[in-house]
Amino acid sequence: MDLIGFDATVEDVLQTLGPYMRDYFRRDPRFQDTLEASASSSPGSAAIFFTVVYRETTELELGPLGTSFNVRLADRPPPDVLEQLLVDLVNFIPRERVMCFRADLDTRLPEEPLSMMPNIKTLEVVGAELSQGFLQPNPDGPHANTKLLPSLSRLCLEDVILNGNDWSHLTTYLAHQTSDGQAILLEMAGELPYIGPEVVDEIERLVEGFVHYQPEGDSGAEEDV
Numbered sequence: 001m002d003l004i005g006f007d008a009t010v011e012d013v014l015q016t017l018g019p020y021m022r023d024y025f026r027r028d029p030r031f032q033d034t035l036e037a038s039a040s041s042s043p044g045s046a047a048i049f050f051t052v053v054y055r056e057t058t059e060l061e062l063g064p065l066g067t068s069f070n071v072r073l074a075d076r077p078p079p080d081v082l083e084q085l086l087v088d089l090v091n092f093i094p095r096e097r098v099m100c101f102r103a104d105l106d107t108r109l110p111e112e113p114l115s116m117m118p119n120i121k122t123l124e125v126v127g128a129e130l131s132q133g134f135l136q137p138n139p140d141g142p143h144a145n146t147k148l149l150p151s152l153s154r155l156c157l158e159d160v161i162l163n164g165n166d167w168s169h170l171t172t173y174l175a176h177q178t179s180d181g182q183a184i185l186l187e188m189a190g191e192l193p194y195i196g197p198e199v200v201d202e203i204e205r206l207v208e209g210f211v212h213y214q215p216e217g218d219s220g221a222e223e224d225v
Helices: 011-026 079-091 111-114 169-175 197-206
Strands: 004-010 035-040 047-055 062-075 098-104 121-128 156-157 185-189 209-213 223-224
Touching: 004 011, 011 062, 011 079, 035 079, 047 079, 079 111, 169 197, 197 209
Parallel strands: 004 062, 035 098, 098 121, 121 156, 156 185, 185 209
Antiparallel strands: 035 047, 047 062, 209 223
């Protein structure tokens, strides 16, 4: 099912769409199983897109059953309001069943929705900006000294944005996430900023595997970095 709302306000989303989402997932027993969720926002259309997918796990591989909610807001709210809207939308889904989450946002990936989905095993981030505190909790916030993604085993970063040619934001996160022996597969897709051999060595010491998927048309579709 695809539900699209035009010229909506944030209040419309919270008072009408949100409760409808919650009831929809409660009514359909198929959504009581493992879920994949994705969220994206667009600055041009002032929209937020949210979808939840249930995947059939039988041998027949009948394919995914999903529902999406595409809201085009009447006015362009400030980034903090959009971030809070994403948090509120996550509250309306069975978030403890989300095992895979994909984020394609025109704002930073907020800490709160990640902490609300503790069973995420795969995180995919499009346009991931590697900066101070990347995927780590606010040291002065309620999740300080914890892992936002305690179940994570696969991190996929697409079209990485590197600030100041500084890969330490990523390696610092990987060291934090892989502490206590947690194994992580790191995948990168799209154009990859230059990464020196010493950084590659450091990443490979921290993760279980490190793979870069090159853009279509480049020589070699996949390579171990």
